[in-house]
Amino acid sequence: MKLVIHGKNIEITDAIREYVNQKIEKAVNHFQNLTTEVNVHLSVARNPRINPKQAAEVTIYANGTVIRAEESSDNLYASIDLVADKIARNLRKYKEKRLDQKTQAQPKTAVVVEEVPVAPDLIGDRTPELPTEVVRTKYFAMPPMTTEEALEQLQLVDHDFYMFRNAETGEINVIYERNHGGYGVILPRNGNGHTNHKNGKTAHGNSATPEKSTAKG
Template sequence: MKLLIHGRNLELTPSLREYTQSKLEKAIHHFDGIVQEADVHLSIAKNPSVPQQIAEVTVFANGTVIRAQERSQNLYASIDLVATKLCRQLRKYKERHSDHHHSHGHSASLTPTTEAVVEDKAIDSSLIQGKEAHLPTPGIRRKYFSMPPMSTEQARHQLDLIDHDFYMFKEIETQQLQVIYRRTHGGYGIIQAKDED
């Protein structure tokens, strides 16, 4: 497994790096065949009135992104908490993709690896030719990712894995963008564009 550890607003000491690596390897060792890469971001919030030390881990498991984040007043405690959370999420992911949840004669389909998807779709033109660089408006962060069509149930599972309050996806039947979110009082909601008459 490839493990990348980054630090923000802190010195990434050898002991901190070793502790992080040890905790994550322990959390992931049962899922060696699933996890190809883990990206860890450790940071200390600059706000002195709210001392928060954050550990965030993004894991790439058979082409699926699984994310966990924890914060506390101690970075080592945050690392412990995020390792435990990540282990739980990987267990959920593995249980959902194991054969014992399917009826006899059926098996779970494997999600293709990132390499397989990238190799299938070669880029034959320049992505920057004829385009002008513009800086984004301050305070807006953009993220780009592939959006394969999926069912609402698949989107709900993805939402559970990424540790966010919402997940945007392309609905498989209508090919429309939709957002699934966790409702404050339990359950889930869907936001979708209304057809204009």
């Protein structure tokens, strides 16, 4: 297993490196056959108004799947403990899902969904804030996948949304966690004001509709 440790506004000392190795190796010990690479990003916020200030982020690449967790606290070692526990839970969840898929005898059934309009306000009571500059750029592979597969990825990456390439339309979609429960999908609108559905037809309307919405389960 390849373990890479990065630091932002912090020196990665031998003591920190040893502690990260100890905690992460323990967290992934029972999942060595799934894990190919582990990236650990440690950071300390310079802005005194940011609290908690010390964060630990772990990204694991497991057989083409990305599993991610992030925790913050006032103490870097405490943040490492918290993120190690969370990544172990996410790995366990991923392994159990793989086993369920292998042992499932009956054909996979479609999820019953209901088409609802995209919420006009996706941020709820939160105050929208834009950074003054781009502070981080991420690149990642975007293999085609179904909405169900994208939902599984969303539940593993510890984010509120997940961007993916729809396997049936070839378009870039975004699946997100709704403030009031469940999930929604944001679809692009083509030039004539239509949205593509997975059956290859187009739908007419004044607003984009989610491809599907389903509850956590």
